[in-house]
Amino acid sequence: MNIFVINSGSSSIKYQLFRLPTEQPICSGLIERIGLENSLVTHKVFAGEQEHVVQRTLDLPDHEAGLREAVGLLTNREIGVIRKPEEIEVVGHRVVHGGEHFAATTVITPQVKEEIKKLFPLAPLHNPANYMGIEVAEKIFPQAQLVAVFDTAFHQTLPEPAFRYALPTTLYTDYGIRVYGFHGTSHKYVAEQAAEYLQKPDAKLITIHLGNGCSMAAVAGGRSLDTSMGFGPLSGLVMGTRSGDLDPSVIFHLITQLGYDADQVSTLLNKRSGMLGLTGLSDMRDISQAIAQGDERANLAYDLYSYRIRKYIGAYAAVLNGLDAIVFTAGVGENDSLLRHRVCQNLDFLGLHLDEAKNQVRSKQTREINTVDSRAKILVIPTNEELEIAKQCQALLSSTTAP
Numbered sequence: 235m236n237i238f239v240i241n242s243g244s245s246s247i248k249y250q251l252f253r254l255p256t257e258q259p260i261c262s263g264l265i266e267r268i269g270l271e272n273s274l275v276t277h278k279v280f281a282g283e284q285e286h287v288v289q290r291t292l293d294l295p296d297h298e299a300g301l302r303e304a305v306g307l308l309t310n311r312e313i314g315v316i317r318k319p320e321e322i323e324v325v326g327h328r329v330v331h332g333g334e335h336f337a338a339t340t341v342i343t344p345q346v347k348e349e350i351k352k353l354f355p356l357a358p359l360h361n362p363a364n365y366m367g368i369e370v371a372e373k374i375f376p377q378a379q380l381v382a383v384f385d386t387a388f389h390q391t392l393p394e395p396a397f398r399y400a401l402p403t404t405l406y407t408d409y410g411i412r413v414y415g416f417h418g419t420s421h422k423y424v425a426e427q428a429a430e431y432l433q434k435p436d437a438k439l440i441t442i443h444l445g446n447g448c449s450m451a452a453v454a455g456g457r458s459l460d461t462s463m464g465f466g467p468l469s470g471l472v473m474g475t476r477s478g479d480l481d482p483s484v485i486f487h488l489i490t491q492l493g494y495d496a497d498q499v500s501t502l503l504n505k506r507s508g509m510l511g512l513t514g515l516s517d518m519r520d521i522s523q524a525i526a527q528g529d530e531r532a533n534l535a536y537d538l539y540s541y542r543i544r545k546y547i548g549a550y551a552a553v554l555n556g557l558d559a560i561v562f563t564a565g566v567g568e569n570d571s572l573l574r575h576r577v578c579q580n581l582d583f584l585g586l587h588l589d590e591a592k593n594q595v596r597s598k599q600t601r602e603i604n605t606v607d608s609r610a611k612i613l614v615i616p617t618n619e620e621l622e623i624a625k626q627c628q629a630l631l632s633s634t635t636a637p
């Protein structure tokens with residue numbers, strides 16, 4: 235079964251093509267800067283240990299143009315891996331917000347699309363882009379089965395005290411206002427990898443996903459018990475452009491005293507805050523460079539970012555009543571050794587001791603970066619949301635087609 239997985243973001247598309255049970259993708263790609271000049275396409279074709287990389291800079295005005303470019307590379311006469319789009323049997327879509335309706339992976343129907351659309355206001359950076367990816371895939375792969383895998387699904391196990399807000403009950407019962415949690419596919423994937431690495435299925439883990447969006451989860455025995463994002467993907471950690479936790483009084487003040495309207499508040503908190511608001515930069519590589527050049531604002535922002543993570547580590551150790559490992563993952567978590575160093579300072583009371591030399595090692599493998607006498611482990615595990623999505627598509631379709 236050829237499964238093409240699309241992780242469609244606001245300005246980028248990530249994709250991988252799988253033929254399970256082989257977990258190594260046949261090809262993968264990243265299309266960045268969609269809608270801007272000089273969109274960048276990086277397409278990789280894998281054959282055993284070999285990797286063939288093609289990079290192209292061109293103007294891609296929208297997601298449709300981006301996906302058509304990807305399909306052009308998939309079917310390219312020289313480097314193509316399929317002959318025609320009809321060879322793709324399943325397209326798996328990452329959909330960030332599944333709201334109340336979707337507790338699990340779902341075949342996409344017109345009704346499912348409508349529900350995804352209703353959730354646009356709750357995940358304004360994500361659901362519209364995810365939806366666009368679905369519409370484009372319907373045109374390019376009209377014969378394929380389309381499946382949605384929701385970021386929110388893994389957090390359906392949250393106990394009620396963790397998922398409820400202290401608001402009048404009817405806002406929950408009648409309007410679904412509760413914690414949903416996000417990045418679930420990534421938290422699930424790395425938590426499973428960690429439990430396997432530790433040879434401990436009931437492991438108590440804190441998973442720390444640090445990409446453009448950032449979130450943490452407390453996971454025990456493979457079940458999510460708490461997570462830092464909430465009703466939408468805005469609360470919790472400091473992110474690239476999102477504020478994370480904020481006293482709601484600030485919002486009233488913005489509206490009543492500074493003349494903001496609801497859209498302006500949303501834009502401020504989703505697109506102009508976080509590391510961008512603090513430093514003028516949202517990409518952690520640029521921020522690290524600024525710190526190296528002695529930029530005090532960047533240094534303070536980096537401290538704020540790591541302080542918030544440390545605070546949640548303390549909280550989640552209490553939620554779990556113990557700790558086997560913390561797990562760093564996603565773009566920043568996997569690559570930024572200085573950030574891991576700052577987060578792991580003075581966490582000895584939890585039995586966490588960072589090995590500074592191991593922390594510097596760069597690798598694409600699961601690795602342990604704690605000292606040998608550290609009571610709890612510090613792991614770096616590359617996430618693979620696309621592989622997890624492909625597996626969930628296959629599991630769903632084989633269960634629905636079984637006799």
Ligand SMILES: Nc1ncnc2c1ncn2[C@@H]1O[C@H](COP(=O)(O)OP(=O)(O)O)[C@@H](O)[C@H]1O
Binds near residue numbers: 447474520
């Ligand atoms: N070598 C690196 N050092 C520090 N940060 C990095 C490195 N490589 C990638 N990143 C950061 O990872 C973030 C993107 O992570 P990613 O998981 O790809 O996010 P998303 O899926 O939300 O687009 C960016 O802030 C980028 O700067």
Ligand SMILES: CC(=O)OP(=O)(O)O
Binds near residue numbers: 243385416446448467
């Ligand atoms: C939910 C979320 O924040 O996703 P991303 O990190 O891809 O922006």
Ligand SMILES: [Mg+2]
Binds near residue numbers: 445446564
């Ligand atoms: Mg991501």
